[in-house]
Amino acid sequence: MKKKIIYGILLIVGICSSSCNKWLELKPQDGITSEDFWKTKEQAEAAVIGIYSSLLEDPLVNNLFVWGELRADMVAPFTRTSIDEQFMMGGNILPTNGYTNWSSLYRTINYCNTVIKFAPQVLENDPTLNQATLDAYLAEAHAIRGLMYFYLLRVFGEVPLKTLPTSSDKDIERIAKSTKQEVHDLIISDLDFADKHAFVTYGSVDKDKGRVTRYTVNAIQADAYLWMEDYQNCLVATDKIISSGNFGLITTEQQSQLFNTLFYRGNSNESIFEVQFDRQKLNPFYDMFGATNRRFNANAIVMDEMYTIDVTNVNSYDFRAEGTSVRSSLNMIWKYVGTNGGQSDLEARPTDDYVGHWFVYRYADILLMKAEALTWLDRGAEALPLIKTVRDRAHALVATEQYPDVDDKEGISEYILAERAREFSFEGKRWFDVLRHAKRNNYSTSAFNYLLDVVTVNAAGNNQQSVRNKYRDVNSHYMPINSDEITRGGGLLTQNPFYQ
Numbered sequence: 001m002k003k004k005i006i007y008g009i010l011l012i013v014g015i016c017s018s019s020c021n022k023w024l025e026l027k028p029q030d031g032i033t034s035e036d037f038w039k040t041k042e043q044a045e046a047a048v049i050g051i052y053s054s055l056l057e058d059p060l061v062n063n064l065f066v067w068g069e070l071r072a073d074m075v076a077p078f079t080r081t082s083i084d085e086q087f088m089m090g091g092n093i094l095p096t097n098g099y100t101n102w103s104s105l106y107r108t109i110n111y112c113n114t115v116i117k118f119a120p121q122v123l124e125n126d127p128t129l130n131q132a133t134l135d136a137y138l139a140e141a142h143a144i145r146g147l148m149y150f151y152l153l154r155v156f157g158e159v160p161l162k163t164l165p166t167s168s169d170k171d172i173e174r175i176a177k178s179t180k181q182e183v184h185d186l187i188i189s190d191l192d193f194a195d196k197h198a199f200v201t202y203g204s205v206d207k208d209k210g211r212v213t214r215y216t217v218n219a220i221q222a223d224a225y226l227w228m229e230d231y232q233n234c235l236v237a238t239d240k241i242i243s244s245g246n247f248g249l250i251t252t253e254q255q256s257q258l259f260n261t262l263f264y265r266g267n268s269n270e271s272i273f274e275v276q277f278d279r280q281k282l283n284p285f286y287d288m289f290g291a292t293n294r295r296f297n298a299n300a301i302v303m304d305e306m307y308t309i310d311v312t313n314v315n316s317y318d319f320r321a322e323g324t325s326v327r328s329s330l331n332m333i334w335k336y337v338g339t340n341g342g343q344s345d346l347e348a349r350p351t352d353d354y355v356g357h358w359f360v361y362r363y364a365d366i367l368l369m370k371a372e373a374l375t376w377l378d379r380g381a382e383a384l385p386l387i388k389t390v391r392d393r394a395h396a397l398v399a400t401e402q403y404p405d406v407d408d409k410e411g412i413s414e415y416i417l418a419e420r421a422r423e424f425s426f427e428g429k430r431w432f433d434v435l436r437h438a439k440r441n442n443y444s445t446s447a448f449n450y451l452l453d454v455v456t457v458n459a460a461g462n463n464q465q466s467v468r469n470k471y472r473d474v475n476s477h478y479m480p481i482n483s484d485e486i487t488r489g490g491g492l493l494t495q496n497p498f499y500q
Contacts, residue, residue, distance in 0.1 A: 259341025
């Protein structure tokens with residue numbers, strides 16, 4: 001009986017013991033078995049909180065940044081960039097690369113599976129737990145599982161679908177990959193359940209930004225539908241958030257106020273979902289962006305080409321650029337490492353103040369996803385004002401403004417892609433945005449050439465044509481499965497086609 005320990009619950013104990021926010025401090029006791037754990041409402045909620053705690057554990061957020069940025073063009077290597085990271089930037093990804101390891105996401109998925117399977121039995125044991133509250137707990141688990149599979153879909157393409165918890169050694173099994181459509185179908189199914197049952201609010205700002213609300217679910221839905229070119233359903237999901245009236249862009253005439261409200265303090269009115277760090281659980285960004293021998297820099301093209309500089313007027317600048325996203329004098333990625341923003345007197349965080357959150361969805365994301373969906377629904381005239389709204393908030397420069405015709409779907413899409421690069425710089429979205437645009441209509445648009453240009457930015461000059469030719473094979477746009485997983489797969493798990 002003692003061997004039937006729920007896999008993940010014991011790990012949750014260790015995670016929660018160093019958890020960061022008060023709402024994360026609820027935790028199960030050590031040594032709990034399936035027979036004597038799932039008895040009370042408090043135990044069920046503790047297991048749910050363990051799911052969020054798992055998001056804080058290395059290397060999950062580190063991987064989300066690397067997967068979303070390194071194959072694109074906004075990040076440059078620095079002194080401590082690892083060999084695996086250099087290979088990713090240079091378009092040479094092998095199945096032995098450490099970033100092909102997906103275990104951190106499947107760990108969180110297993111926590112979700114554990115809650116989904118065992119939490120319903122608490123209803124039989126604790127009369128203080130009602131069906132609506134149970135369904136809300138399950139909604140959180142389904143939504144986070146859907147989000148994790150959405151990352152896996154975009155990074156690896158076809159992946160194994162594990163929907164039952166691994167409770168003991170005998171439950172470990174090898175599973176073949178599912179198709180992209182099957183993975184997407186599970187994501188949508190999870191999100192549909194969560195949309196019906198998730199809480200709209202938990203009664204506090206920190207919880208509403210750090211736990212799944214119904215609006216978090218809608219944001220993931222919109223993103224997933226956009227990925228699969230289901231623009232009508234994307235529009236439905238974005239409109240649920242917009243029509244709620246619960247969110248808005250941070251508008252100010254002070255760049256430092258925008259930085260401090262949105263990025264330094266976090267959990268702003270613009271926030272929909274953030275992974276919550278604090279001094280008891282620091283984020284991984286010091287070694288990544290803040291140290292003198294950090295791993296990553298901002299690429300010079302971020303300021304030179306994406307934001308640009310108004311050389312005729314020093315008081316005209318994009319609020320998202322110098323002093324917010326980057327510190328160009330040092331090529332630093334600033335939004336995670338600064339204590340303040342603006343054009344001068346910038347101060348970096350001390351090492352014990354690396355508490356900034358990982359931004360998963362913001363209201364600006366919803367507006368730009370809606371604009372993209374409208375564009376491909378032949379409603380470009382409605383899309384362009386949404387882009388302008390995001391730009392106006394940011395005081396974007398005239399030099400980056402574009403003037404596509406309202407019927408020019410590809411032109412508007414390229415404008416949105418450029419605006420998303422400026423708005424979400426270094427938030428783990430750039431590669432996914434470039435790939436989504438490139439693969440639209442089965443790679444039939446000019447955005448495919450845009451992708452080929454992007455992937456050569458960090459390639460060595462004598463290797464750029466080779467990288468370009470490699471990425472012409474669309475199978476290369478997804479990562480290989482780690483070679484150790486293939487070995488352990490017992491013949492059921494096959495390598496992604498490009499890497500066979």
